[in-house]
Amino acid sequence: MIVLGIESSCDETAASVVDGNRVLSDVVSSQVDVHKIYGGVVPELASRNHIVSVAPVIETALKEANTSLSDLDGIVATSGPGLLGSLVIGLQAAKTLSYATQLPFVGVNHLRGHLLAARIQDETDTPIPEFPYMALLASGGHTGVYHVRDWNDIECLGETRDDAAGEAFDKVAKLxxxxxxxxxxxxxxxxxEGDEISFPQALRQKKSYEFSFSGVKTAVAQHVHAIDGAPGESEMFAIVRGFQKSVVEILVRKVVLAARQKQVSRVVLAGGVAANSGLRAHAAEICTQNDLTLFAPPRKRCTDNASMIAYAGLLSLQAGERSGFDISPKANWPL
Ligand SMILES: Nc1ncnc2c1ncn2[C@@H]1O[C@H](COP(=O)(O)OP(=O)(O)OP(=O)(O)O)[C@@H](O)[C@H]1O
Ligand SMILES: [Mg+2]
Known part of the structure; x- marks a missing residue:
């Protein structure tokens, strides 16, 4: 089955053509330069830029896959969660293409896309996790531990009580x-290499799979304010090393705890923060110590991409699921 997927939930306009779990094309147009000067995503600007990019990004994805609309078996778009003004652009593009071509259409949950991204076969020798697996999803808007029993049987065991891990990275960098x-x-x-400041790890001793990152962010802010003047270069590096260590250790601790308690032997990393080299290295070390097999997908499959959406949608379409043209984008959509 060959499917076109469109992703526009935040500040990346992306389109991809997949054949089963193989990627035929993967186009991402990032708006990072548009939002950089504001220190974060400006929803109105994101939405306007999606309008400009969506058609050329789809055309490029079809061209790079050597396909045309007539080769496709279905059309997929992210329908939530995310920024409403952004979601509506990709979703409307998908509905329009489906209407014009009569191809089946389905709206996909962005988080399901992230959680299934590790099953995409990017290289012939990429190890693919079988179900069930325990996934750590750590992104710009979400952080949680998910028990993935099957592609459509996913349970969230615990989430962050406040900031997402990626949000903490972004806020500390801004600070x-x-x-x-x-x-x-x-x-x-x-x-x-070098010194590191020790920062707290919230909920470390709690045997739950919840996180909290607002405390470490405040601890970094208080540390900076206590310094006389701006932190020097070596101080800055020590703060950054300590902050990352705090976040990475708690993320790995909770997903490994869940895998052990639920007796699941595979651990999967997902979401933009899973691109972090410190997280990947620490997860590899702790999983080995606990006899768990770690699957850390290529970095481009961790951050937002349309291949994960196309693949998640393809599985839904194969199971006979369809969305009507009356579906609306959802800002919040827990799995
Ligand atoms: N190497 C890295 N180390 C740590 N964080 C990273 C790295 N690369 C990207 N991120 C973080 O990942 C986040 C973006 O991830 P992603 O694109 O999955 O989030 P999102 O789509 O905005 O949020 P969500 O998926 O929850 O809707 C940003 O907060 C960014 O700082
Ligand atoms: Mg995302």
């Missing part, structure tokens, strides 16, 4: 004047 988005720059700085 330290490191720019937007914060994840990649903090990742690079934290990969260096």
């Amino acid at each position: 330290l004047g490191l720019g937007y988005p914060g994840g990649p720059v903090i990742d690079r700085m934290a990969a260096t």
Whole structure:
């Protein structure tokens, strides 16, 4: 089955053609330069930029896959959760194409896309996790532990009580004047050798799968304010290393705890924060210690992409699911 997927839930306009779990094309147009100067995504600007990009991105995805609309078996778009003004653009494009071509159409949950992304066969030798697996989803808007029993049988075991992990990376980077988005720059700085400041890990001893990241963000802010003047370079690096360590350790601890308690042998990383090299290295170490098999998909499958949406939608279409043209985008849509 060959499917076109469209993703527009935040500030990436993306389209992809997949054949089963193989990617034929994967086009992402990022708006990061538009939002950078504001230090975060401006919804109105995101929506306007999706309007400009959506048609060329779809055309490029079809061309790069050497396909035309007549080769497709279905059309998929993210229908939530996300920014309403952004979602509506990709969703409307998908509905329009489906109406014009009479191809079946389905709206997909963005989080389900992230959670199934590890099953995409990017290289022939990429190890693919079988079901069931325990997934850590850590992104810009969500952070939680998910028991993925099957593609359509996913249970959220616990979520963040406040900020998402990616949001904490972005806010701490902003506070330290490191720019937007914060994840990649903090990742690079934290990969260096040197001292680190110790920051708290909320809910560490609790045997639940909940997270809280507002405390570590406040602790970083208080540490910076206590310094006389702006932090120097070595102080800045020590703060960044300590912050990343705090976030990474608690993320890995909770997903490994869940895997052990539910007796699931596979652990999967998902969402933009899963691109973090410190998280990937720490997860590999702790999973080995606990006899768990870790699946950390390529970085481009962690951050927003349309292949994960196309693949998740393809599974729905194969199961006979269809969406009507009356479906609306959903800002909130828990799995
Ligand atoms: N290398 C990295 N280390 C840590 N965080 C990262 C890294 N790369 C990206 N991120 C973070 O990932 C987030 C973006 O991830 P993603 O695109 O999955 O989120 P989103 O789509 O905005 O949110 P959601 O999926 O919850 O709707 C940003 O907060 C960004 O800072
Ligand atoms: Mg996302």
